[in-house]
Amino acid sequence: MRRGHxxxxxxxxxxxxxWLPIILLVAYAFSADRIPFQWGGFSLQWFxxxxxxxxxxxxxxxxxxxxxxxxxxxxxxxxxxxxxLARYGRFRGRAIFGALIGAPLVLPEVVTxxxxxxxxxxxxxxxxxxxxxxAFTVLLAHATLGAAFVAVVxxxxxxxTDRSLEEAAMDLGATPFTAFRTVTLPLIAPALAxxxxxxxxxxxxxxxxxxxxxxxxxxxLPMALFAMLRRGLTPEVxxxxxxxxxxxxxxLAVAALLLRGRGDSR
Amino acid sequence: xxxxxxxPSGPTVIGPAALLQAKAITKRFGATLALDALDLDIAxxxxxxxxxxxxxxxxxxxxxxxxxxxxxxGRLLLDGADIAATPPWARPVNMMFQSYALFPHLSVADNVAxxxxxxGVAKAETGARVAAALAMVGxxxxxRRKPHQLSGxxxxxxxxxxxxxxxxxxxxxxxxxxxxxxxxxxRTGFELRAxxxxxxxxxxxxxxxxxxxxxxxxxxxxxxGGRIAQRGAPRAIYERPASRFVARxxxxxxxxxxxxxDGAFDSAEAGATFTDIPAGTxxxxxxxxxxxxxxxxxxxxxxxxxxxxxxxxxxxxTLLLIRMAGGALLRVAxxxxxxxxxxxxxxxxxxxxxDDVVPLAS
Numbered sequence: 001m002r003r004g005h006x007x008x009x010x011x012x013x014x015x016x017x018x019w020l021p022i023i024l025l026v027a028y029a030f031s032a033d034r035i036p037f038q039w040g041g042f043s044l045q046w047f048x049x050x051x052x053x054x055x056x057x058x059x060x061x062x063x064x065x066x067x068x069x070x071x072x073x074x075x076x077x078x079x080x081x082x083x084x085l086a087r088y089g090r091f092r093g094r095a096i097f098g099a100l101i102g103a104p105l106v107l108p109e110v111v112t113x114x115x116x117x118x119x120x121x122x123x124x125x126x127x128x129x130x131x132x133x134x135a136f137t138v139l140l141a142h143a144t145l146g147a148a149f150v151a152v153v154x155x156x157x158x159x160x161t162d163r164s165l166e167e168a169a170m171d172l173g174a175t176p177f178t179a180f181r182t183v184t185l186p187l188i189a190p191a192l193a194x195x196x197x198x199x200x201x202x203x204x205x206x207x208x209x210x211x212x213x214x215x216x217x218x219x220x221l222p223m224a225l226f227a228m229l230r231r232g233l234t235p236e237v238x239x240x241x242x243x244x245x246x247x248x249x250x251x252l253a254v255a256a257l258l259l260r261g262r263g264d265s266r
Numbered sequence: 267x268x269x270x271x272x273x274p275s276g277p278t279v280i281g282p283a284a285l286l287q288a289k290a291i292t293k294r295f296g297a298t299l300a301l302d303a304l305d306l307d308i309a310x311x312x313x314x315x316x317x318x319x320x321x322x323x324x325x326x327x328x329x330x331x332x333x334x335x336x337x338x339x340g341r342l343l344l345d346g347a348d349i350a351a352t353p354p355w356a357r358p359v360n361m362m363f364q365s366y367a368l369f370p371h372l373s374v375a376d377n378v379a380x381x382x383x384x385x386g387v388a389k390a391e392t393g394a395r396v397a398a399a400l401a402m403v404g405x406x407x408x409x410r411r412k413p414h415q416l417s418g419x420x421x422x423x424x425x426x427x428x429x430x431x432x433x434x435x436x437x438x439x440x441x442x443x444x445x446x447x448x449x450x451x452x453r454t455g456f457e458l459r460a461x462x463x464x465x466x467x468x469x470x471x472x473x474x475x476x477x478x479x480x481x482x483x484x485x486x487x488x489x490x491g492g493r494i495a496q497r498g499a500p501r502a503i504y505e506r507p508a509s510r511f512v513a514r515x516x517x518x519x520x521x522x523x524x525x526x527x528d529g530a531f532d533s534a535e536a537g538a539t540f541t542d543i544p545a546g547t548x549x550x551x552x553x554x555x556x557x558x559x560x561x562x563x564x565x566x567x568x569x570x571x572x573x574x575x576x577x578x579x580x581x582x583x584t585l586l587l588i589r590m591a592g593g594a595l596l597r598v599a600x601x602x603x604x605x606x607x608x609x610x611x612x613x614x615x616x617x618x619x620x621d622d623v624v625p626l627a628s
Contacts, residue, residue, distance in 0.1 A: 162365055162367060164363045164364075164365055164367040165367050165369060165370075167332075167334055167354070167363070167367065168361075168363055168367035168368075168369075168428075169369070169380070170333075170334075170353070170354045170355045171332060171333075171354050171355070171359075171360055171361045172355075172360070172380050172381030172384055172428070172432065173355050173381050173384035173385050173432075174355055174380075174384050175355055178384065182380075183369055183371075186371045187370070187371060
């Protein structure tokens with residue numbers, strides 16, 4: 001029992017350490033007092049103020065659009081990469097390919113952001129594309145980051161899917177494309193959906209890479225939040241933080257459920 | 267005792283041209299030679315077993331028949347037409363996978379209907395054929411179940427129904443009984459044979475289990491190192507193995523080394539000389555169940571002295587390990603009806619009939 005108590009205590013301390021700042025942030029978003037972190041009774045006024053703040057709403061809508069586009073692109077690219085890693089055996093350069101796909105997972109965001117900025121600038125001076133920097137370059141940068149996560153998720157899902165399923169489909173008259181569409185795709189769909197949600201969340205969260213590659217017309221929600229903070233801490237910032245935390249949390253929960261559901265389908 | 271089997275008994279196919287002919291098929295994987303200029307004929311409607319250990323090339327041959335591997339050289343003829351380059355989805359050949367490979371996201375009925383839908387069979391006919399196929403394997407009423415709700419034996423039947431519903435002329439089975447527990451194997455084996463007779467399709471089965479091959483197949487080919495070591499009816503290859511490898515692989519026969527000279531075979535390790543042995547014989551095979559134990563001093567021809575080293579009771583017989591005077595260790599199956607087996611350490615005579623001595627040429 002003593003051991004059990006200790007584990008419970010350690011776990012409690014861990015959760016407090018991880019979650020207390022976030023809980024405080026969310027709790028004070030509902031405070032009526034103008035000074036943040038001073039409780040003045042329950043109120044939703046800061047959420048109302050937030051909804052009326054055109055700049056914030058605009059940034060939120062842009063962030064959602066970028067996240068959706070980046071996540072979709074990431075699923076296409078990362079899905080194809082995961083497929084190649086899981087199904088094409090030991091092709092030439094496989095080790096390097098795998099390492100490069102995973103690089104954004106371990107590289108500091110500052111490095112990823114800076115190198116992408118240099119790439120976009122160099123590309124524009126050579127080919128004229130992409131024209132300037134803004135929402136589109138942020139989308140491309142986030143797709144790069146997201147593709148790494150999708151590739152890992154899809155590869156591991158494919159690795160545990162019996163390869164003879166595709167062969168059985170072909171044996172029964174399905175062309176490779178039909179076998180993919182009717183057998184492989186339904187089986188990896190949860191991984192693709194989870195990968196999409198992960199990439200969407202990453203894009204919605206990111207401020208470092210976006211700060212590097214964005215331009216005048218590309219202020220995302222985290223960038224707007226950061227800018228607001230620099231002008232001073234108001235409960236409005238708390239409210240925005242609360243919205244982001246809850247949205248992202250819900251998204252990650254869905255992704256976790258999708259990935260855990262894999263066991264039940266067989 | 268193997269189940270009584272039927273069908274042609276020689277290495278050549280009797281009657282019309284073979285359904286499937288493999289001619290000089292060679293396949294390499296890197297430095298490994300998986301199949302070495304292999305020739306094989308499968309007759310229409312026969313049950314054929316490819317028997318071999320791991321690395322014998324049996325699975326590679328099956329995958330070449332299904333179209334999942336392309337031979338490096340050689341021809342594969344189905345009804346006389348070369349199909350070596352035809353992709354699996356265009357071959358009138360179906361395969362049952364060792365893992366069964368049931369689609370986990372589809373119901374039993376949708377699994378069985380998969381091939382018919384790919385072939386564009388009308389909806390009503392598909393339904394009727396799926397129901398008939400499920401009834402044939404004894405799974406009527408299981409339509410809506412998902413594969414993970416079935417037992418191992420039921421999954422195997424769904425896999426069979428999914429292949430047979432396509433009415434293939436040739437059905438390939440990769441270790442069809444391998445994933446079943448011992449109690450279910452015998453019954454499923456009989457059912458496989460019944461299905462094969464009922465559908466009239468040729469079955470080609472890959473197995474590493476010699477009992478399974480002998481019990482089920484009309485003809486067996488024993489593979490070793492990418493070549494066919496011997497082929498023929500189960501009884502023929504069991505009783506007359508051609509080489510040391512086949513003799514050891516099928517029923518673990520005793521193999522005696524020695525030298526043939528002047529129509530006799532002198533085996534120093536057995537301490538015996540065998541007569542009427544053809545020239546070119548390099549070893550002899552003796553089945554454990556064909557050897558008899560006599561008390562020492564018995565006056566009979568075809569005997570050699572030895573000592574009982576160990577004994578294991580197996581139900582209907584006792585397996586004796588006899589150390590011969592020349593050093594060879596012989597396995598002798600001592601039947602229960604022959605009385606109590608000799609004690610460990612007892613001196614005995616091992617006796618055989620001249621007819622049961624099988625000369626091996628390699």
